[in-house]
Amino acid sequence: MNVHLVDGTYELFRAFYGAPAAAAPDGAEIGATRGLLRSLLALLGEPEVTHVAVAFDTVIESFRNDLFAGYKTGAGIDPALWAQFPLAEEAAEALGVVTWRMREFEADDALAAAAARFATDSRVEQVVLCSPDKDLTQCVRGRRVVCLDRMRRNLLDEVGVEAKFGVGPASIPDYLALVGDSADGIPGVPRWGAKSTAAVLARYRHLDAIPADEADWDIKVRGAAGLAKSLREHRADAELYRTLATLREDVPLAEPLDDLAWQGARRHALEALCERLGDDRFPPRVPRWRS
Secondary structure, three states: OEEEEEEHHHHHHHHHHHOOOOEOOOOOEOHHHHHHHHHHHHHHOOOOOOEEEEEEEOOOOOHHHHHOOOOOOOOOOOHHHHOOHHHHHHHHHHOOOEEEEEOOOOHHHHHHHHHHHHOOOOOOOEEEEEOOOHHHHHHOEOOOEEEEEOOOOEEEOHHHHHHHHOOOHHHHHHHHHHHOEHHHOEOOOOOOOHHHHHHHHHHHOOHHHOOOOHHHOOOOOOOHHHHHHHHHHOHHHHHHHHHHHOOOOOOOOOOOHHHHEOOOEEHHHHHHHHHHHOOOOOHHHOOOEEO
């Protein structure tokens, strides 16, 4: 079997900015939630999709905000999108999909923890992380754990991660620490761009192994002296950024693998939700129901 783990926060953002706006009978904006429902149903309709879970950032802030004041927050999120987060979680549950509502941890942490756990099960052929988020590429393992950008139909296995970033999955947190990640509010280390970072980490793999003095580097990198100097001056920051970029695999997830098997939508819950959404076209499209 394959296990599909969906980044619900990304899916909701994508639907909000890509799907048509729509209003519920009470006037509330619900276009993104309708788009999410259709996206999840499309995934469930694919022939090899049997075991599915979706994770949401129920709150944007997490334990990482306690570590670094500049880490991403909910500031700037369109209120019409933010208001749909609870509705989207309810929609995923009504569709019968295991739904993880993350508060202390982030949705990406839940996906990383699930991938690490289910990849060890001999019944699982492949774990598919449904998200283009570069953070999640650190979870990739050979072809057993892969990342899938569903919109572009682009799948990244371990070879693909190395081709895209110049480093393997295990070095992605170090890469993001040096280069930065504007989506998460990680500024990176001055002077360290994608090319120089990839070149250095391809040789040393992790921050800790990079010699402090460029004279001790056994690779040639343009601007090595400036890179080494900047890293010496910002070493503590870089280590903090790596902690921020490292996904947690110790998230407590209650559901065993068998619980992820999709048995169908919950008829009462989904029909009631669609009535509130003013979307009577969706329920007839659902191919399978359970009580």
